Amino acid sequence: MKNTSLALITMVFVLLLSCKQNEKQEETEEIVDIQKVEAIFPQGQKGSDTLFTGNAYNYGLVPMDSTYTMLVGNVYFEPGARSNWHTHPAGQILIITDGEGFHQIEGQPIEVLKKGSVTKCPPDAKHWHGASPEKGMQQLYILPNTEKGVVNWMEPVTDEQYMGN
Structure with missing residues (x-):
């Protein structure tokens, strides 16, 4: 027993x-x-190495036309990837659909972006955006009033600027 x-x-x-x-x-x-960063849209075309540090992929959603006068697309930034400094003549709206990253307007502190973040960049404001070092980021971008122009690319964001130093 x-x-x-x-x-x-x-x-x-x-x-x-x-x-x-x-x-x-x-x-x-x-x-x-x-x-994991969940993709809503196809990955798209890899951005130019002269305009991005690391790998970023653009997928156009609403092409430019004279009726809507806006451009809408999706960008996926791999971890550590970021855009060069740039401006938009009519400004830009970013909507983060997944992941995490950063956005900075020149002269202002870096803004941390996460799924659900919405940020606006005023017309002609020099800025950059991209993924965090550890995690990728998916973003929708909206460029209004494209008859004023789309984007003016500038110099790369240095590692020191990216890290907030």
């Missing part, structure tokens, strides 16, 4: 331990899933 009870207790202990192991594995898998 003692041996049967001991065997039964051992089996219950092993089953409980096994269940705990499965729970930990599921929790770890959930954490890993949270770190």
